[in-house]
Amino acid sequence: MNGISIENTDDLEIKYNIEYCNKILYKKFNFHHVENICWINNGYEEHCYEYCYKCAEKELEKSTSVTKSVNRNFKKRGLDTFELPFLDGGWDGAGSDCGGQDGPVHCEECGITLDYSLSSSGVMEECWHFLKYGLEKINDEVAFELYSIFESCSYNEYNVEDWKKLGRLAKIVLEKLGEIISSNTEVIDLD
Numbered sequence: 001m002n003g004i005s006i007e008n009t010d011d012l013e014i015k016y017n018i019e020y021c022n023k024i025l026y027k028k029f030n031f032h033h034v035e036n037i038c039w040i041n042n043g044y045e046e047h048c049y050e051y052c053y054k055c056a057e058k059e060l061e062k063s064t065s066v067t068k069s070v071n072r073n074f075k076k077r078g079l080d081t082f083e084l085p086f087l088d089g090g091w092d093g094a095g096s097d098c099g100g101q102d103g104p105v106h107c108e109e110c111g112i113t114l115d116y117s118l119s120s121s122g123v124m125e126e127c128w129h130f131l132k133y134g135l136e137k138i139n140d141e142v143a144f145e146l147y148s149i150f151e152s153c154s155y156n157e158y159n160v161e162d163w164k165k166l167g168r169l170a171k172i173v174l175e176k177l178g179e180i181i182s183s184n185t186e187v188i189d190l191d
C-alpha cells in the first residue's frame with residue numbers, strides 16, 4: 001500500500017490528537033454493550049453472518065438440525081455426509097481475525113453491537129461520515145464507533161490527505177469532549 005503508518009507520519013499533531021482521542025474515548029465511555037463476534041462454521045459454506053454468543057448458540061442448533069437431516073438423506077443415497085457445524089469466534093479480538101470490516105458490525109439476529117475492526121477503506125468511510133454529518137452527541141454507541149476508527153487506523157497506512165482527515169476528526173471529538181487538543185491541525189475541505 002502506498003502510504004504511511006501512524007508511527008511514520010511526521011505530523012506530530014495529528015498523531016497526538018488521534019492517539020489521545022482514542023485513550024480518552026476508552027477512558028470516558030463504557031463499551032460493555034459490545035460483544036465479541038461469533039460465527040457458525042459448517043463445513044459446506046464460508047461463515048458469512050456474525051452473531052453475539054447467545055444468538056450464535058441458537059443459530060448453531062438450527063444449523064445442526066439442518067445438517068443432520070441432510071446427512072440422513074445423503075447416507076441413504078450412499079453419499080458423503082457433512083461434518084456437523086460448530087460455533088467459532090467469541091474470543092476477545094475475534095473481530096480482527098475476520099479481516100477488516102467496511103463499517104460497524106451488529107449481530108445478524110438481535111442487532112447488538114459486535115467488537116469489529118475496520119478495513120483500511122472502512123476507516124476512511126466512517127471518518128468521512130462523521131466529518132460530513134458532524135457529531136451530535138457522543139454516547140457509548142457513537143464513542144465505540146469513533147474508537148474503532150482510531151484503533152483500526154493504527155494498523156493501516158494512509159496518504160497525507162487521509163491522515164489530515166483523521167486528525168481533523170480526532171480534533172473535533174476532543175473539542176466535543178472538552179479535552180485539550182494540539183491546535184494547528186489544518187482545516188481540510190471535505191469535498
Ligand SMILES: [Zn+2]
Nearest residue numbers: 052055107110
Ligand atoms: Zn444477537
